[in-house]
Amino acid sequence: MLPPLLPGMMMGMMPPMGPGPGGGVMGGPGQKHLKISSEEARVPAMPWFEWMHANPGEITHHNQPEFTILVPQNGGPCEVICCVEQMDPRMSQTKAMRAAPIPLLVKVYENVDGQGQCFSKDLVCKSNWIPVRDSMVAFSACRGGQFKVVVELPNDVLDAKSSCGQDVAKVDRMIFRCYSQHPNLVVSAGTASFRHMLVSTPQWHTPSGMRWTFVGAIKPSRYQNGEIAVNEPEPLDRQHDSLRKAEFDQASTLVELAADVKEDCTLM
Numbered sequence: 001m002l003p004p005l006l007p008g009m010m011m012g013m014m015p016p017m018g019p020g021p022g023g024g025v026m027g028g029p030g031q032k033h034l035k036i037s038s039e040e041a042r043v044p045a046m047p048w049f050e051w052m053h054a055n056p057g058e059i060t061h062h063n064q065p066e067f068t069i070l071v072p073q074n075g076g077p078c079e080v081i082c083c084v085e086q087m088d089p090r091m092s093q094t095k096a097m098r099a100a101p102i103p104l105l106v107k108v109y110e111n112v113d114g115q116g117q118c119f120s121k122d123l124v125c126k127s128n129w130i131p132v133r134d135s136m137v138a139f140s141a142c143r144g145g146q147f148k149v150v151v152e153l154p155n156d157v158l159d160a161k162s163s164c165g166q167d168v169a170k171v172d173r174m175i176f177r178c179y180s181q182h183p184n185l186v187v188s189a190g191t192a193s194f195r196h197m198l199v200s201t202p203q204w205h206t207p208s209g210m211r212w213t214f215v216g217a218i219k220p221s222r223y224q225n226g227e228i229a230v231n232e233p234e235p236l237d238r239q240h241d242s243l244r245k246a247e248f249d250q251a252s253t254l255v256e257l258a259a260d261v262k263e264d265c266t267l268m
Contacts, residue, residue, distance in 0.1 A: 051178040051187040059153070059171040063191050066150045067176060068116070070186040071208075073144035078182040079212060082106065083136040084127075084151050085175040100131040102169050103233035104151055108137050110209045111146035112201060119148055121198040124209035126216040129233045138212040145208045150192060151176075154233055 059065065069080060084106055089098045106127040109119040124147065127135040137149070154169040178187045201207065211217075222228045 048179050048181060049183050049185070051185070053176045053187075053189040055174045057173070059174055061153050061155045061169060064151055064153060065174065065176070066148060066190055066192040067178070068186075068188045068190070069147045069149060069178065070188075071141045071144045071147070071182065072184050075182040075184060076141045076143035076145075076208065078180050078185075079138065079140050080147070080185070081136065081138045081179040081212075082108075082149055083134055083177045085134045085177070086171045087173050088133055100236070101133045102153060102171050103129050103131045104135040104153065104171070105129040105233070106135045106137050107150050107152070108139055108209065109148045109150070109196070109198070110207060111148065112199065112205050114146075116146055118197045118199045120201045120205075120207065122201055122207070124207075125211040125213070128216050130236045131233065132236065136213075136215060138215070140210045140212045142208045142210065147209060148196065 053065075053067070055065065067082070069082075071078065071080070084104055086101055086104065089101060104127070108124040108126065110124050112118050112120050125137050125139050127137050129135075135151075139147075141147070151174075153171065176189065178185070218228065218234075223230055228234050
Protein backbone atom coordinates (compact mmCIF):
# COMPACT_ATOMS: atom_id res chain seq x y z
CA MET A 1 0.00 0.00 0.00
CA LEU A 2 1.31 3.42 -0.90
CA PRO A 3 2.06 5.55 2.16
CA PRO A 4 0.14 8.82 2.16
CA LEU A 5 1.76 11.67 0.31
CA LEU A 6 2.56 14.61 2.51
CA PRO A 7 0.49 17.68 1.68
CA GLY A 8 1.95 20.07 -0.85
CA MET A 9 3.67 23.08 0.54
CA MET A 10 3.94 26.36 -1.29
CA MET A 11 7.11 27.76 0.16
CA GLY A 12 6.22 31.24 -0.96
CA MET A 13 7.92 33.94 -2.90
CA MET A 14 11.66 34.22 -2.91
CA PRO A 15 13.09 37.46 -1.49
CA PRO A 16 12.60 40.20 -4.09
CA MET A 17 15.75 40.95 -5.98
CA GLY A 18 16.27 44.66 -6.31
CA PRO A 19 19.09 47.19 -6.28
CA GLY A 20 20.78 47.16 -2.91
CA PRO A 21 23.21 49.52 -1.24
CA GLY A 22 26.34 50.20 -3.21
CA GLY A 23 24.80 49.28 -6.56
CA GLY A 24 24.51 45.59 -5.71
CA VAL A 25 21.57 43.27 -5.26
CA MET A 26 20.18 42.39 -1.86
CA GLY A 27 18.36 39.16 -1.20
CA GLY A 28 18.51 36.24 1.23
CA PRO A 29 20.23 35.84 4.61
CA GLY A 30 23.27 37.90 5.30
CA GLN A 31 22.34 40.53 2.69
CA LYS A 32 24.98 39.38 0.25
CA HIS A 33 25.78 41.90 -2.46
CA LEU A 34 26.28 41.06 -6.12
CA LYS A 35 27.63 43.65 -8.53
CA ILE A 36 25.44 44.10 -11.60
CA SER A 37 25.28 46.54 -14.47
CA SER A 38 22.96 49.55 -14.53
CA GLU A 39 20.78 47.95 -17.25
CA GLU A 40 20.28 44.79 -15.20
CA ALA A 41 19.36 46.88 -12.16
CA ARG A 42 16.41 48.44 -14.04
CA VAL A 43 14.85 45.01 -14.81
CA PRO A 44 13.16 43.46 -11.75
CA ALA A 45 13.78 39.73 -11.38
CA MET A 46 10.79 37.43 -11.60
CA PRO A 47 9.99 35.67 -8.29
CA TRP A 48 9.66 31.89 -8.27
CA PHE A 49 7.21 29.83 -6.24
CA GLU A 50 7.76 26.26 -5.06
CA TRP A 51 5.42 23.35 -4.43
CA MET A 52 6.74 20.21 -2.78
CA HIS A 53 5.36 16.69 -2.24
CA ALA A 54 7.18 13.92 -0.42
CA ASN A 55 6.63 10.19 0.00
CA PRO A 56 8.43 8.56 2.95
CA GLY A 57 7.74 4.98 1.83
CA GLU A 58 8.73 2.65 -0.95
CA ILE A 59 7.71 3.20 -4.57
CA THR A 60 7.65 0.44 -7.18
CA HIS A 61 6.10 -0.12 -10.58
CA HIS A 62 2.77 -0.89 -8.86
CA ASN A 63 2.31 2.47 -7.12
CA GLN A 64 4.00 4.96 -9.40
CA PRO A 65 3.10 8.56 -8.54
CA GLU A 66 1.50 11.14 -10.81
CA PHE A 67 0.96 14.86 -10.36
CA THR A 68 -1.65 17.26 -11.70
CA ILE A 69 -0.67 20.85 -12.46
CA LEU A 70 -3.54 23.27 -13.04
CA VAL A 71 -2.54 26.58 -14.58
CA PRO A 72 -5.28 29.24 -14.18
CA GLN A 73 -6.76 30.80 -17.29
CA ASN A 74 -5.01 34.09 -16.63
CA GLY A 75 -1.80 32.35 -15.59
CA GLY A 76 -0.04 32.19 -18.94
CA PRO A 77 2.47 32.46 -20.23
CA CYS A 78 4.53 31.00 -17.40
CA GLU A 79 7.37 28.53 -17.07
CA VAL A 80 6.93 25.30 -15.12
CA ILE A 81 9.91 23.27 -13.95
CA CYS A 82 9.48 19.89 -12.22
CA CYS A 83 12.08 17.72 -10.57
CA VAL A 84 11.72 14.20 -9.14
CA GLU A 85 14.38 13.25 -6.61
CA GLN A 86 15.30 9.97 -4.94
CA MET A 87 17.65 9.35 -2.06
CA ASP A 88 21.32 9.63 -2.94
CA PRO A 89 22.92 6.13 -2.82
CA ARG A 90 25.96 7.69 -1.20
CA MET A 91 23.91 8.29 1.97
CA SER A 92 23.63 4.53 2.60
CA GLN A 93 26.91 3.44 1.03
CA THR A 94 28.89 1.02 3.20
CA LYS A 95 31.24 -0.49 0.61
CA ALA A 96 33.68 0.79 -1.97
CA MET A 97 31.08 0.31 -4.72
CA ARG A 98 27.55 1.66 -4.48
CA ALA A 99 24.40 0.79 -6.36
CA ALA A 100 23.34 3.12 -9.15
CA PRO A 101 20.07 5.05 -8.74
CA ILE A 102 16.90 3.70 -10.33
CA PRO A 103 16.17 5.27 -13.75
CA LEU A 104 13.13 7.55 -13.45
CA LEU A 105 11.19 8.67 -16.51
CA VAL A 106 9.06 11.81 -16.15
CA LYS A 107 6.51 12.61 -18.86
CA VAL A 108 4.12 15.55 -19.22
CA TYR A 109 0.74 15.29 -20.96
CA GLU A 110 -1.77 18.06 -21.68
CA ASN A 111 -5.50 17.71 -21.05
CA VAL A 112 -7.65 18.32 -24.15
CA ASP A 113 -11.25 17.85 -22.96
CA GLY A 114 -11.32 20.29 -20.04
CA GLN A 115 -12.50 17.57 -17.62
CA GLY A 116 -9.22 15.82 -16.87
CA GLN A 117 -10.20 12.57 -18.60
CA CYS A 118 -8.54 12.77 -22.03
CA PHE A 119 -4.97 13.78 -22.71
CA SER A 120 -3.14 14.44 -25.94
CA LYS A 121 -1.00 11.52 -27.09
CA ASP A 122 1.63 14.06 -28.17
CA LEU A 123 3.96 14.56 -25.23
CA VAL A 124 4.58 18.08 -24.04
CA CYS A 125 8.04 17.00 -22.89
CA LYS A 126 9.85 14.21 -21.12
CA SER A 127 12.99 13.75 -19.07
CA ASN A 128 16.04 11.64 -19.70
CA TRP A 129 15.70 8.00 -18.68
CA ILE A 130 19.10 7.18 -17.29
CA PRO A 131 20.29 5.82 -13.90
CA VAL A 132 20.88 9.14 -12.13
CA ARG A 133 19.44 10.50 -8.89
CA ASP A 134 17.16 13.23 -10.30
CA SER A 135 14.94 13.58 -13.36
CA MET A 136 13.56 16.92 -14.54
CA VAL A 137 11.24 18.42 -17.12
CA ALA A 138 10.55 22.02 -18.07
CA PHE A 139 7.78 23.48 -20.21
CA SER A 140 6.07 26.78 -20.88
CA ALA A 141 2.31 27.14 -20.52
CA CYS A 142 1.18 29.70 -23.07
CA ARG A 143 -2.21 29.94 -21.35
CA GLY A 144 -4.25 28.21 -18.69
CA GLY A 145 -4.77 24.46 -18.76
CA GLN A 146 -4.29 21.15 -17.00
CA PHE A 147 -1.11 19.10 -17.25
CA LYS A 148 -0.45 15.59 -15.99
CA VAL A 149 3.06 14.68 -14.85
CA VAL A 150 3.65 10.93 -14.59
CA VAL A 151 6.69 9.17 -13.13
CA GLU A 152 7.59 5.75 -14.50
CA LEU A 153 10.00 3.11 -13.26
CA PRO A 154 11.36 0.17 -15.26
CA ASN A 155 8.44 -2.26 -15.40
CA ASP A 156 10.45 -5.44 -15.94
CA VAL A 157 12.39 -7.36 -13.34
CA LEU A 158 15.92 -6.08 -13.61
CA ASP A 159 18.84 -8.40 -14.12
CA ALA A 160 20.74 -8.99 -10.90
CA LYS A 161 23.93 -8.10 -12.75
CA SER A 162 22.56 -4.83 -14.10
CA SER A 163 23.98 -1.44 -13.24
CA CYS A 164 21.21 -0.88 -10.71
CA GLY A 165 22.31 -3.92 -8.73
CA GLN A 166 18.77 -4.82 -7.62
CA ASP A 167 16.33 -7.56 -8.56
CA VAL A 168 13.26 -5.28 -8.63
CA ALA A 169 13.14 -1.61 -9.47
CA LYS A 170 12.09 0.22 -6.31
CA VAL A 171 12.72 3.67 -4.89
CA ASP A 172 13.04 4.29 -1.17
CA ARG A 173 11.49 7.73 -0.59
CA MET A 174 10.82 10.33 -3.25
CA ILE A 175 10.48 14.11 -3.43
CA PHE A 176 8.66 16.06 -6.13
CA ARG A 177 9.35 19.75 -6.61
CA CYS A 178 7.53 22.16 -8.90
CA TYR A 179 8.62 25.71 -9.64
CA SER A 180 6.80 28.48 -11.50
CA GLN A 181 6.60 32.27 -11.64
CA HIS A 182 2.81 32.18 -11.20
CA PRO A 183 1.67 31.92 -7.55
CA ASN A 184 -1.80 30.49 -8.24
CA LEU A 185 -0.90 27.13 -9.74
CA VAL A 186 -2.65 24.13 -8.18
CA VAL A 187 -0.26 21.19 -7.82
CA SER A 188 -1.71 17.95 -6.45
CA ALA A 189 -0.22 14.47 -6.03
CA GLY A 190 -1.66 10.97 -6.22
CA THR A 191 -1.04 7.38 -7.26
CA ALA A 192 -1.38 6.25 -10.87
CA SER A 193 -4.16 3.77 -10.07
CA PHE A 194 -5.62 3.61 -13.59
CA ARG A 195 -4.64 4.32 -17.17
CA HIS A 196 -5.55 7.66 -18.71
CA MET A 197 -7.09 7.99 -22.15
CA LEU A 198 -4.68 9.25 -24.78
CA VAL A 199 -6.33 10.78 -27.86
CA SER A 200 -5.28 12.60 -30.98
CA THR A 201 -5.26 16.36 -30.55
CA PRO A 202 -8.53 17.81 -31.91
CA GLN A 203 -8.20 20.29 -34.75
CA TRP A 204 -9.84 23.00 -32.71
CA HIS A 205 -7.43 22.53 -29.80
CA THR A 206 -4.23 24.55 -29.89
CA PRO A 207 -1.56 23.05 -27.61
CA SER A 208 -0.72 25.38 -24.76
CA GLY A 209 2.32 23.47 -23.46
CA MET A 210 5.70 23.87 -25.11
CA ARG A 211 8.95 22.05 -24.39
CA TRP A 212 11.33 24.40 -22.63
CA THR A 213 14.56 22.38 -22.55
CA PHE A 214 16.59 19.97 -24.65
CA VAL A 215 16.58 17.44 -21.79
CA GLY A 216 14.99 14.22 -23.01
CA ALA A 217 15.41 15.04 -26.71
CA ILE A 218 16.70 11.95 -28.53
CA LYS A 219 17.25 11.46 -32.25
CA PRO A 220 14.75 8.93 -33.67
CA SER A 221 17.61 7.34 -35.61
CA ARG A 222 19.09 6.07 -32.33
CA TYR A 223 16.00 3.91 -31.86
CA GLN A 224 15.92 2.84 -35.49
CA ASN A 225 19.52 1.60 -35.59
CA GLY A 226 19.14 -0.20 -32.26
CA GLU A 227 21.48 2.06 -30.30
CA ILE A 228 18.74 2.57 -27.70
CA ALA A 229 16.05 0.02 -26.86
CA VAL A 230 12.44 1.19 -27.08
CA ASN A 231 10.63 1.53 -23.73
CA GLU A 232 13.77 0.75 -21.78
CA PRO A 233 16.14 3.00 -19.82
CA GLU A 234 19.19 4.30 -21.62
CA PRO A 235 22.50 3.06 -20.17
CA LEU A 236 24.72 5.75 -18.74
CA ASP A 237 28.03 6.21 -20.54
CA ARG A 238 30.15 6.72 -17.45
CA GLN A 239 33.34 7.12 -19.47
CA HIS A 240 32.05 10.25 -21.19
CA ASP A 241 29.84 11.45 -18.31
CA SER A 242 32.47 14.00 -17.32
CA LEU A 243 34.34 17.03 -18.54
CA ARG A 244 35.78 16.61 -22.00
CA LYS A 245 39.24 15.08 -21.92
CA ALA A 246 42.08 15.25 -24.41
CA GLU A 247 41.99 11.50 -25.07
CA PHE A 248 38.42 11.82 -26.35
CA ASP A 249 39.78 13.65 -29.41
CA GLN A 250 42.56 11.19 -30.14
CA ALA A 251 41.76 8.78 -32.98
CA SER A 252 43.25 5.35 -32.29
CA THR A 253 43.41 4.35 -35.99
CA LEU A 254 43.71 6.07 -39.35
CA VAL A 255 40.32 4.66 -40.36
CA GLU A 256 38.59 6.34 -37.42
CA LEU A 257 40.38 9.62 -38.15
CA ALA A 258 39.29 9.52 -41.79
CA ALA A 259 35.71 8.78 -40.73
CA ASP A 260 35.69 11.76 -38.34
CA VAL A 261 37.07 14.08 -41.01
CA LYS A 262 34.51 12.86 -43.53
CA GLU A 263 31.70 13.44 -41.02
CA ASP A 264 32.85 16.97 -40.18
CA CYS A 265 33.48 18.06 -43.78
CA THR A 266 30.71 19.27 -46.06
CA LEU A 267 30.64 20.31 -49.70
CA MET A 268 29.90 23.98 -50.40
